[in-house]
Amino acid sequence: MNQQWKNEIRQDLNQLKQMALKRELREVHQASQPWLNLKDRTMLNLASNNYLGLAGDERLQEASIKAVKAHGSGATASRLIVGNHPLYEEAEEALLTWKGVPAALIMNSGYTANVGIISAFMGRNDVVFSDRWNHASIVDGIILSRAEHIRYRHNDLNHLESLLKKSPHRRKLIVTDSVFSMDGDQADLNGLVTLKERYGAMLMVDEAHSSGLYGGQGEGLVHSLRLQNRVDLQMGTFSKALGCFGAYVVGEEWLIQYLVNKMRSFIYTTALPPAVLGSITAAIQVVRLEHSRRVQLFEHSYYLRKQLEQLGFCIGEGNTQIIPIITGTNEATMKFSGRLQEEGIAAIAVRPPTVPENQSRIRLTVMATHQRKDLDWAIEKLARVGRELGVIS
Ligand SMILES: *Cc1c(COP(=O)(O)O)cnc(C)c1O
Numbered sequence: 001m002n003q004q005w006k007n008e009i010r011q012d013l014n015q016l017k018q019m020a021l022k023r024e025l026r027e028v029h030q031a032s033q034p035w036l037n038l039k040d041r042t043m044l045n046l047a048s049n050n051y052l053g054l055a056g057d058e059r060l061q062e063a064s065i066k067a068v069k070a071h072g073s074g075a076t077a078s079r080l081i082v083g084n085h086p087l088y089e090e091a092e093e094a095l096l097t098w099k100g101v102p103a104a105l106i107m108n109s110g111y112t113a114n115v116g117i118i119s120a121f122m123g124r125n126d127v128v129f130s131d132r133w134n135h136a137s138i139v140d141g142i143i144l145s146r147a148e149h150i151r152y153r154h155n156d157l158n159h160l161e162s163l164l165k166k167s168p169h170r171r172k173l174i175v176t177d178s179v180f181s182m183d184g185d186q187a188d189l190n191g192l193v194t195l196k197e198r199y200g201a202m203l204m205v206d207e208a209h210s211s212g213l214y215g216g217q218g219e220g221l222v223h224s225l226r227l228q229n230r231v232d233l234q235m236g237t238f239s240k241a242l243g244c245f246g247a248y249v250v251g252e253e254w255l256i257q258y259l260v261n262k263m264r265s266f267i268y269t270t271a272l273p274p275a276v277l278g279s280i281t282a283a284i285q286v287v288r289l290e291h292s293r294r295v296q297l298f299e300h301s302y303y304l305r306k307q308l309e310q311l312g313f314c315i316g317e318g319n320t321q322i323i324p325i326i327t328g329t330n331e332a333t334m335k336f337s338g339r340l341q342e343e344g345i346a347a348i349a350v351r352p353p354t355v356p357e358n359q360s361r362i363r364l365t366v367m368a369t370h371q372r373k374d375l376d377w378a379i380e381k382l383a384r385v386g387r388e389l390g391v392i393s
Contacts, residue, residue, distance in 0.1 A: 032056035053369030054243030067278025075271035083271030116265030172201035184322030212241030333360035
């Protein structure tokens, strides 16, 4: 590597630091719990995606241990070689019954799922219509596919329709998050289904933040709106509400068969380790049965939202377990987050490019395993620090 290259990279890092955009790794203990430990301090965990508290659940841990003992620590190869250990069938069976769909496939992560699914189905002469606020893995999948990438304004279906109308492409894919990860609002899935049917497009929904949370058994937002037979591909993860790791896609048999044959991020990677599959099957069982966790989560979310709104915080339009406090500049967000951490709240700053310029925010997430008194304690601190920094008056 020559000196010039080295200097450029150092400069880039310095610039990130100056713009309050530099990211750092920090060691976290007890992250699966409602109270975690960061920088040697106990903090209320308002930062994880472990919405139902299942990542710390003993039944999932036991299932993992059992799976390791029976099948070893590694899958040894990709699923199409010899990595397709028996726990896959068990987990995919559980997934199929849960989602009530014809076919299902488990893959390694939400990121690799989105990158692989989109690039398997779409190519150079096709077009993908993507909500402007979709997750980065969707964006990367579209780029990798080489299809035309058309971003429609967030949740603006009139805009989407005007773009669909103009499109001469033979293959059209509409893709959206069900619950948007940084704003905590929902996509208009009914409207999207109408448009995809009207314009002969395919619709893919990413349920990373809704699987496990909506519907009587946590089937997801698509299912809770009874759209499971009208959405072509439902993708989701086991890494958030289900407290494990990995991702899935469900849909018609021929779509899933195609992915097994064409999806490069499925074919050319080692299968998930047995421990993960063991916990996935256990998590599906728990999620289906324990509806009270969902009720608790949404009671908490509603309560925290209402309180923050009354205090005058700018928290957007959502109604889910993800609650943004939009503060604007990177500096203001970093200061707010730093002060909250001093006060014992793990509240993480989210900055560009994860969110648009001047929309930096603290992203709060609630857990079913929080107590109401935890939230009251946090609300009082949020109010105090918010006033101190002029975020609210
Ligand atoms: C987290 C997330 C992913 C990625 O899932 P991982 O399993 O963490 O790789 C994909 N899409 C959305 C909307 C997400 O929030």
